[in-house]
Amino acid sequence: MNAREASAKVAHRTLIVLFSLFAAFPFAWMLITAFKKTNDLLDPNSFPFGYPRGMTLENLRVLFEETLFLRWIGNTVFVGVVVVIITLLLAVPAGYALARLSGTFGEQLGIGIFLTYLVPPTILFIPLAKVVSTLHLQDTLWSLVLTYPSFTIPFCTWLMMGFFKAIPKDIEEAAMVDGLSRLGAFTKVILPMSVAGILTVVIFTFTLVMQEFVYGLTFINSGRNFTVSVGVPSFLVRGDVYFWGSLMGACFIASVPIAFLYNLFVDRFIAGFTVGAVKG
């Protein structure tokens, strides 16, 4: 290896390390902070990357025993499961119909559905607040169950459409020659082949539910009914007293594990974003 190649390698390594640090540092910092003793936390001159006065589990005990954190996790899981079911029931058949049966019109309809994903919660939350209160769903988890499919269905329909397009049409045609109806071919032959796609939809729906903030903040008022992404910033951060140790523990626990799961599926997610654009 000559000097030029060696310096290119060093430059490459440095670049990778700097970017990784930028991306991951806030999470590392959460993890470090979660085990700090209050005396260290409240001393601006204490060395930040260590534990001069020792480590403690007290912050995490407070988080789990004295805050509603576990309840928020439970709420998130509940909303997540119901929204996953609604999304699967609506988006999987719609994705199949768009992929197979409607020709060019279907393609345009598919793009139209995907574009609704661009309509942000920040335009819709005000009228939806009125709708939710008219339906007497104010301050219940059902307000979230009703509204979250508005962003999970468009995206998952689009994902499933791409997935079904990749399955050759011959397979259904063979099944129909064998005496199944088209609907039967879909439910008995195509669906069992699509487990990987359906699993992807489940993971993405769940992460989207977990990340949602605006609707949760708008429709829910009492601490007991928050999901984790709204409960932590609006309930653990209140007034001027910050329990940084517990707060950082909560942020870390609620964000990093799901990221590992998501990472296994991320290539499909990207394929969904670029379907039109990387065809060539």
Next chain:
Amino acid sequence: MRIADSPNALARILIAPALIYIGAVIGLPFILSLWFAVSDVTVSSAAGHYVGLENFRSALDDPSFRRALGNTFLFAILSQLIVIVLATTLAVALRKDFRGKWMVRLLILLPWVAPVSLGSIGWLWIFDSIYSLINYALYHWLHVCGPLPGMTPCPVWLGQPRLAMASIITVQVWRTLPLATVINLGGLSSIPQDIHDAASIDGAGFFRTLFQITIPLVLPILLVAVLFGFVFAFTDMIVVWVLTRGGPYDMTQVLASMAFFKGIDGGDLAGASAIALFLFPVLAAAAILLLRLARRAEVV
């Protein structure tokens, strides 16, 4: 022929529930917000009266609104300009194979996958007025500022308007960079290896290949990535809500956060709808651009 066998009838039945749901939770509220914007509806009133363009006029007359409008563009455009440069650099670096690449990819994706509200709290702690890690480094390691008499006071990151704006842009870059990078990476890997081989046989160096071959070829995909990032940053209120609540003195307010404070905290649904609708023309433009890009890339 039975319905289960007729392709188009079946398609309509399969797609109808999704379309009805989307119509009910996106279409209907959207129409409702158009009505709210030209009415005087509040949280407590049962029905409103038509007031014409009054809400838009009073929004445009309000200096805080004009500042929020400017901020919304400023934050979204600046953050995505930075993202274009960083995402291209990072994607080119990640193209090469090296040990631990999956780990690096996982770390780089974290800000995108983690709930934005929680990631932003991590930054809130980094930017804290007293316990800021940045200020610790500036004081103890670089000795450029500090709390002792005679020293320049350290910056209050979220308390001074310009610094607060820079902090918000940093967090927007941080959370949209992963998406742009992975989309970009997908684009890079779709360039056939032959092209790179041909360039290197012809004696093109790294930077020449980058600017004359790689970047022009991935440009459509890079633009898709940046448009998505732009839409997310443009319509976002979470980062502002967590970091500054629009402060100090409404200096960092954006349209979305302003609509929230006015409509949900203040109960003025009509005024808030008018503010939020200012987001719409830009979104429509972004959508049209995206469609064009997708079509052009298909032709290539």
